[in-house]
Amino acid sequence: MNLVNLFKIAIKALSNNKMRGFLTMLGIIIGVGAVITMLAIGQGSKRSIQNQISEMGSNMIMIYPGGDRRGGVRLDADDMESLKLQDLEDIQNQTRYVSYVSPSVNSAGQAIFGANNTPTTVYGISPEYMDIRRYKIEDGDIFSEQDVKTAAKVCVVGKTVVDELFPNGENPVGKVIRFGKIPLRIIGVLESKGYNSMGMDQDDLILAPYTTVQKRMLAITHLQSIICSALTEDYTDEAIEEISSILRRNHKIKETDEDDFEIRSQQEMSEMLTSTTDIMTLLLAAVAGISLLVGGIGIMNIMYVSVTERTREIGLRMSIGAKGRDILAQFLIESILISVTGGMIGIVVGIGAAVLVKVFASFPIYIQPWSVFLSFAVCSITGIFFGWYPAQKASRLDPIEALRYE
Template identity: 80%
Template sequence: MNFANLFKIAVKALSNNKLRGFLTMLGIIIGVASVITMLAIGQGSKRSIQAEISEMGSNMIMIRPGGDMQGGVRLDADDMESLKLQDLEDISNETRYVNHVSPMVNSSGQAIYGANNTPTTIYGVNTDYLEIRRYKVAEGDTFSEQDIRTAAKVCLIGQTVADELFTDGNSPVGKVIRFGTIPFRIVGLLESKGYNSMGMDQDDLIIAPYTTVQKRILAITHLQEIVCSALTEGYTNRAIDEITEILRTNHRLKESDEDDFSIRSQQELSSMMTSTTDMMTVLLAAVAGISLLVGGIGIMNIMYVSVTERTREIGLRMSIGAKGRDILAQFLIESILISVTGGLIGVLLGIGAALVVNHVAAFPIYIQPWSVFLSFAVCTLTGVFFGWYPAQKAAMLDPIEAIRYE
C-alpha cells in the first residue's frame, strides 16, 4: 500500500474521533507552548540584563583598596588609603589597553535647594567618568579641567535629584544648590538612565570635580576608587593585568605579598548574571518539557486504545493483503499527525503567550528561532517514539485472531 493511501486512512481515522484527537494533542500543545514561552522569557531577561550592563559600561574596570591586617584585625577597604593620585597617573600613562581613567571619591548627604531637600550621593570624578559610565549631558555642559585644578564648586546632577529639588519644572542649570553646607553651581543636567538590573537608581547622584570633593567635603588626599574602561570588552583581562602590575610596583609589594587593592570588572558581573539567567532558563524549559513527556504518554495511551478498537479492521486488511509494515506505517502516521498538529498549534500558542506576557506584564522577551524549531522537532520525535510500540503491536497481530476479536 502506498504512502498516500496510508496518509488518507490515518487522516480519516483521526477525523472520525475529533474530540479524542484534540484531547490527545492537548498535552503536546501545552508542552510546546510552555517551552517556547519560558525560553522567550528567559532569553528576554538575559538580553535585558546584558543591555543594562552595557549601558553601565560593559568594559568598565573598578579598582578599590583591599582590606589589610593590623594587629590581627582585618580593616575594611573603606578605611584603607592605598590608592594615590600617582597610581591614577601611572595607569593613565603606562597602559596600552586602558582607554579612560577617572578617580572617584564620594560622600552621602543632603542636597538642598530652597525649601526642598533630598538624600543623595556626590561623586568626585574627572571628565573621563562620563565616558566610562556612558552618561550624557542633556542640558548645559560638563565641568572643565580648570574646574578640577581649582577645586571649583560646580556640579552636574541626575534627573532624580533635579525632580526632587526643582519641583516647578524649571531648568536647574545655573542654579546654586547646597550639599551639606557647601554651595555648588549646577553646570549641567545628565540624561536619565533609570534603574539598573540591581535596582539602583542611576539618576540619583551629583557629579563634581574630585578635587572639590576631596578638599571641601572629605578633607582627604587619597582616592577611594579608580574606575577605568578597557579599549573593548575583549581587552578587559589584559587591561587588568597591566593595572595589577603597575599597582604592585607602585605599592612596592613583594612576590609573596598579597595585593593591597582589589580589581573588579563589569565582565565578571555580566558573566555571573548571564550564567544565572541561563540556569533559570534551562530549569523553566525543563519544567515545561515535562508537559511534552505527559503528552507523549497520552499519545501512547490513545494509540493503544485505537489499536484495541480497530483489531478486527486490522485483521480484515491483513487478510486482503496488507503487510505488517503497512499496518505499522498507518498507526505511526496517525501518531505523528497528532504530535505534529499539536506542535504547530503549540508553536502559535507559545509565540502568542510570549507576546501577551510582553504586552501585559511589560516583561522582556526574545523568541529565538532555534527554540521554535527545537520544540517542533522534539514533539515530532515524541510522536514517533510513543507511537512506535502501539503501532508495532498492531503490526504483529495474527490476522485470524484479529478477525475473531470481539
C-alpha cells in the first residue's frame, strides 16, 4: 500500500469524526499557542529592558561610598562620606578608559511655583552628567561650568515637574521656582524619557549644579556618588579597574583591607535583569508546554479509541493483504495529521494572542522565528511519540481475532 493511499485513508477516517478530531487537536492548539505567546511576552520584556538600559547608558558606572553593604550592616557616618572632590578630579585626569565623569548629590523635597507644588528630587551634577545619562535639552540650555563654580541658583527640569508646576502649558524657561527655601531659576527643560524598566519616572527630577546642592541645600563637602561612563561598553571592566585603583590609593586602603566604596556598572544591572527575565520566560514556557503534554496524551487516548472501534476494519485489511507496517503507518499518519494540523492552527492562535496582548495590554512582545519552529517541531514529535504505541498495537492484531471482534 503506497503512502498516498495511506494519507487518503487517514484523512477520510478523521473527516468521519470531525468534532472528535477537533477536540483532540484542541490540546495541541492551546499548547502551541500558549508557548508562542509566553515566549513572545518574555522576549519582548527582555528587549524592552535592554533598550531602556541602553537609553540610560549601557556603559555607565556608578560609584557609591561605604563598600559592600550586604547583610544589613549599618555603616558609620565616616563610611558614607568617603568620596571627595579629589577622587572626582583624579578619575577625570588619570583614567584612560573613562570618557565622562560627574559628581552626584541629591536632596528630596517640595518644588513650588505659585500655588502649585510637587514632591521631587534635586540632583546636583556637572554638565557631563547629560552625556553619561543621555539626557537631551528640549528647550533652553544646560548650566555652564561657571555656574558650577559660583554655585548658581539655576536648574534644568524634567517634563513631570513641568506638568505639575505649570499645568496651563506656559513656558517654564526663565521662571523662578522654590525648592524648600532655595529659589532656582529654570534655564532648560529636558526631553521626556518616560519610565524605566524598574518603573521609575525618569522625568520627575530637577538638575542643578552640584555645588549649589552641596552648599545651599545639604551643607556638605563630600559626594554622595560619582557617575562615570566608559569609552564603550566593552571597556567597562577596564574602567572599573582603573577607578578602583585610584580610589584605593586616595583612601590609603591596604591590600588586605576591603574597599570603602562600591562600584556598580549598568552592564552588571543589564545582565542581572535579563537573566531574571530569561528565567521567568522559561518558567512561563514550561507551564505552557504542559498543555502540549496534555494534548499528546489526548492524541494517544483518541488513537486507542480509534483502534478499538476499527478492529474489524483492521482485520479486513490484513485479510486482503495489508501488512503490519501498513496498518502501523496508517494510524501513525492519523496521529501526525492531528498534531501537525493542530500545530499550524496553534501558531496562528499564538501569534494572534501575542498581538492582542500588545494592542490591549500595551505589553512589549517579540516573536522570534525559532520559537515558532520549535513549537511546531515539538507538536510534530508529540504526534509521533504518542501515536506510535496505539499504531503499533493495531499493527500487531491477529487478523482472525480482529474479524471476530464485536
